[in-house]
Amino acid sequence: MTLLECRGLRHGFGGRDVLRGVDLRVAEGERVALVGRSGQGKSTLVRALLALETVRDGVIECAGRPVTPGRVRSLRWFRRLVQYVPQDPASTLDPRARVRDVVDEPRLRLGQGDGAAALDLVALPGHLADARVGELSGGQAQRVAIARALAVGPRLLLADEPVSGLDPPLREHVLDALRRAPCGLLMVTHDLSAAAALCDRILLLHDGRIVDDPSHSEFRALLDAVPTVGPSR
Amino acid sequence: MLRVSELTVSGPAGPLVRGIGFDVAAGERVAVVGASGSGKSLTAKALLGALPAGLTVTGGIRIGGVEVRNVPCDRRAAGQRLGFVPQDTFLALHPLIAVGDQVALALRPTGEQAVSPSGAAGMRAASRRGVAGEQATAPRTTGRLRWWGAERRAAAGRRRERVAELLEAVGLPDAEGIVGRHPGELSGGQRQRICLAIALASRPPLVIADEPTTALDMITQDGIVRLLRERTGNSGDAGPGDEGGRAGEAGQDRAAGRGVEAGPGLLFITHDLAVAAALCERVIVMDDGVIVEDGAVGAVIAGGSHPRTRALVEAARRASKALEGLR
Numbered sequence A: 001m002t003l004l005e006c007r008g009l010r011h012g013f014g015g016r017d018v019l020r021g022v023d024l025r026v027a028e029g030e031r032v033a034l035v036g037r038s039g040q041g042k043s044t045l046v047r048a049l050l051a052l053e054t055v056r057d058g059v060i061e062c063a064g065r066p067v068t069p070g071r072v073r074s075l076r077w078f079r080r081l082v083q084y085v086p087q088d089p090a091s092t093l094d095p096r097a098r099v100r101d102v103v104d105e106p107r108l109r110l111g112q113g114d115g116a117a118a119l120d121l122v123a124l125p126g127h128l129a130d131a132r133v134g135e136l137s138g139g140q141a142q143r144v145a146i147a148r149a150l151a152v153g154p155r156l157l158l159a160d161e162p163v164s165g166l167d168p169p170l171r172e173h174v175l176d177a178l179r180r181a182p183c184g185l186l187m188v189t190h191d192l193s194a195a196a197a198l199c200d201r202i203l204l205l206h207d208g209r210i211v212d213d214p215s216h217s218e219f220r221a222l223l224d225a226v227p228t229v230g231p232s233r
Numbered sequence B: 001m002l003r004v005s006e007l008t009v010s011g012p013a014g015p016l017v018r019g020i021g022f023d024v025a026a027g028e029r030v031a032v033v034g035a036s037g038s039g040k041s042l043t044a045k046a047l048l049g050a051l052p053a054g055l056t057v058t059g060g061i062r063i064g065g066v067e068v069r070n071v072p073c074d075r076r077a078a079g080q081r082l083g084f085v086p087q088d089t090f091l092a093l094h095p096l097i098a099v100g101d102q103v104a105l106a107l108r109p110t111g112e113q114a115v116s117p118s119g120a121a122g123m124r125a126a127s128r129r130g131v132a133g134e135q136a137t138a139p140r141t142t143g144r145l146r147w148w149g150a151e152r153r154a155a156a157g158r159r160r161e162r163v164a165e166l167l168e169a170v171g172l173p174d175a176e177g178i179v180g181r182h183p184g185e186l187s188g189g190q191r192q193r194i195c196l197a198i199a200l201a202s203r204p205p206l207v208i209a210d211e212p213t214t215a216l217d218m219i220t221q222d223g224i225v226r227l228l229r230e231r232t233g234n235s236g237d238a239g240p241g242d243e244g245g246r247a248g249e250a251g252q253d254r255a256a257g258r259g260v261e262a263g264p265g266l267l268f269i270t271h272d273l274a275v276a277a278a279l280c281e282r283v284i285v286m287d288d289g290v291i292v293e294d295g296a297v298g299a300v301i302a303g304g305s306h307p308r309t310r311a312l313v314e315a316a317r318r319a320s321k322a323l324e325g326l327r
Helices: A042-049 A073-081 A099-110 A115-121 A126-130 A138-150 A168-180 A192-198 A217-224 B040-048 B099-110 B119-132 B141-169 B188-201 B218-231 B249-255 B273-279 B297-303 B307-324
Strands: A002-013 A016-027 A031-035 A057-062 A082-085 A156-160 A184-188 A201-206 A209-211 B002-011 B014-024 B029-033 B056-063 B083-085 B206-210 B265-270 B282-287 B290-296
Touching: A002 A042, A016 A042, A016 A057, A016 A184, A016 A209, A031 A042, A031 A192, A042 A156, A042 A184, A073 A082, A073 A099, A082 A138, A099 A115, A099 A126, A099 A138, A115 A138, A138 A156, A138 A168, A168 A192, A168 B307, A184 A192, A192 A201, A192 B307, A201 A217, A217 B218, B002 B040, B014 B040, B014 B290, B029 B040, B029 B273, B040 B056, B040 B206, B040 B265, B083 B188, B099 B141, B099 B188, B141 B188, B188 B206, B188 B218, B218 B273, B265 B273, B273 B282, B273 B297, B273 B307, B282 B297, B282 B307, B290 B297, B290 B307, B297 B307
Parallel strands: A031 A184, A031 A201, A082 A156, A156 A184, B029 B265, B029 B282, B083 B206, B206 B265
Antiparallel strands: A002 A016, A002 A057, A201 A209, B002 B014, B002 B056, B282 B290
């Protein structure tokens, strides 16, 4: 069953359309990665799907209901279904706030969910629940951001570059946390190996449209550009 | 060329980098890898002479045989100044100054303009020569002003030429179309190329690149890695990760004896072992403020024994393996 869908989405800045007719469908519980070069509009698409942008044209639907930007109250039903994990938790979470309060805040606003269970899901050490966000490492802060999103009990997470800039061990902790999330995932990423390790489908955003074809030349170019380390001998 | 000995960087809570030592030969490309908080970036800042206030440095940092520990970057002689390529180009570049002017600014303090004195200092020098009668045909005041103006115009012309050369060297051949633009008008890859042009402007003996590709997409990252391979190192060759032995543009020029000078050395800070292997001949692994491994990239990947090294290698292998299904 389709949970989130957009059809014919067009949006841009100035006179230029960045999104030129995007059609995208994410089924219930499905994990989808969205890859592409910088500047192709991946983050713009995420903002549009979160009803943070008024798009020029097109339709966005969640669980069969239209999604349009509006008052906070009018979007509560949507926020209960779809939550957001930002790229840089250091700039989006209050560094002075305690982890427990950060995770509880959206749950209290939206009137559903379980903050403690969400902290368990992301495997954050228990003693850090009382730490302040500013005291955490990058990987710990990213797991708090995931727990904050999961605390509401959403059916889909939209994650924008959730592992960018993290060192390999931290990156794997965050990927594990996303893997344990009991909901669907739409993840924007540059990291093709993270997409391959975590997601059921990998889509390419190219020239303002979605490409669902692993043999597409742009996809091959992205893949060929990834440096690798060979297996042990 | 660079000798670091017993380097310790301490903060209020204690040492953060603890007595590390390593050498970098002229034109050598060395990667420094490690987890977040292992001391990689602090080491780089200590070498650059740009540590945040409140941190103290002990030990030795010798560049070209000259001790530069505790000498801030802007007080170092030209030969001891290191180039720097940052991770966050938005923070590194001034948003309101055209990028051509920012590259030109990097030329000024290095003696690049010193071949012909310009500005007020040049005029004063010309005036002194005239008054002292050192020149048989000392110009009168009007003549001196004309001479000074011509010198300034010539210096500005040389500066423009050098900026265009640098932009071409970093893969931005359309200098006219780039120099007047501001950082916000450029892509992440173009901004990173501008930062490399600034780093190369003073012809430093060593460029330190602190995670310069972390925020870039894979194709842009690949372009920056190729560029660093071409513009740094003695050989300008295709680098250790390029099995085809594809020589870079600068490497071909050097091989053909077309007068391209040897590139600076490179200290490449990253947590991505695969990128390090694609670019550098040698890798230093840091953990908790100390060096736990130092050797040829292939040897460290194949036989590194420290648990931190093994964790990084295994994580890189798992990431590579995940891609096999897509290839």
